[in-house]
Amino acid sequence: MTPLLRYPTVDELGARAAALAARHPDRARLRRVGTSRAGTPLLLLSVGHGSRPALVVAGPHPNEPVGGATALRLAERALADPRLTDGADTSWHLLLCLDPDGLRHNEGWLSGPYSLGRYVRNFFRPGFLEQPEWLPDGAGRAALPETRALLDLHRELRPFLQFSLHGVDVGGGFVELTHDLPGLAQRLAQTAARLGIPRELGAYDALYWPGLGPAVYRIPPPRRGDLTAAITEAAVESTWCHPQRYGTVTAVVEAPMWGVAAVADGSPPTDPEGVLRRVSRILRDDTRLLHRLLARLRPHLPATEHTARLLAPVDDYLLVCPRLADTWDPDTDDGSGRPLPALSTAHLVALRIAGRRLALRTAGLLHQLVTRAGRDPAEVLPELDRLVDQWCADYRDGCAARWIPVARQVEYQARAVLAAFELSVRHTPGGSRWGDPGRGCGAAVPMHRD
Secondary structure (H helix, E strand, C coil), rough: HHHHCCCCCCCHHHHHHHHHHEEEEEEEEEEEEEEECCCCCCEEEEECCCEEEEEEEEECCCCCHHHHHHHHHHHHHHCCCCHHHHHEEEEEEEEECCCHHHHHHHCCCCCCCEEEEHHHHCCCCCCCHHHCCCCCCCHHHCCHHHHHHHHHHHHCCCCEEEEEEEEEECCCEEECCCCCCCHHHHHHHHHHHHHCCCEEEEEEECCCCCCCCCEECCCCCCCCCCHHHHHHHHHCCCCCHHHHHHCEEEEEEEEEEEEHHHHHHHCCCCCCHHHHHHHHHHHHHHHHHHHHHHHHHHCCCCCHHHHHHHHHHHHHHHHHHHHHHHCCCCCCCCCCCCCCCEEEHHHHHHHHHHHHHHHHHHHHHHHHHHHHCCCHHHHHHCCCCCHHHHHHHHHHHHCEEEEECHHHHHHHHHHHHHHHHHHHHHHHCEEEEEEEHHHHCCCCCCCCCC
């Protein structure tokens, strides 16, 4: 199987980057910029020698492996066309995987065959406090070595652009920006249409965030809140906003694995309150069921570091699910004092997907805990298998979720990055550190065409 037909592993990312650097020693270099908690090197592939650095961060969430393949694709394009480097006075710095330890935990499904059931039963994403993009205690108290390595890169490079490459397991593509890039929504629409990628017009992640155009959202300034707010809304200081002190614009680029056409339906819904009641009720029912399964399972689990890493996200999900159900339910006051915004059909579809996503991820992690325990809790396994199969079928049949080939995911994400890059160059004021149009920075960036 060729690399574009599947996601690369941690070792393959390093090997392919090393091969690129060896073939282009005058324009590309690979170096270690940190070490993960398990001792895996954090590798940075740099292309070009321009004075304006662009930083690309792949793999911040290890269950979203498209970013590593996209980073390599971007490096290949930058090496093939000097207008992306010398012509724009830009150097590209591509962090191949921010959480390589987590990516190794996902290797049970990376090579395919790609089915929702296989993905869920081998899914891993660490608990919120172990995700390296977040700064819940501020940058000065960042504890994870992966986070500190990224902050060090911010200080060293002072990038004019930062791209954080993410994946959506079920849904559509969208972009979140710390600053507006006029024209990006139109470029995304063209790319999505060419590649058959649904655009997420009511992204759950950006439910309360201002829109900058269809499927483009503005990341608001971080605000303090409790852990549940931080987990559900990313309402916390992060490495997205941290480099603004250097004049950095951050773009979070989301590419879907299983696409759902209905997330692009911006029409007004016929019965929004009825849908919200149903989604909230299902999430509460799913959460109660998962709590009961965890209570049966927990006494039998070995007290190991691996068990603790699997339990951390389970506890996070079960903590936030009841709050989300209360937030979405029109008959319940969640105490936040913040009403839901006006909702389109796309928003309601995204909320339905999000509720099932949290429950399905929890079930998948419990499934792994059962299969690794190998003792009395094996009686729970058939029940978990039924749940995973039923909930995956709801995605597949109820939401019409369809697999998007890896090559198309990568192409979509790479085009989105290059579109944002081109627009940022075009809108750069003359004479600023962002570049001087008289030096060629305003030239159009070449895009790969079908």
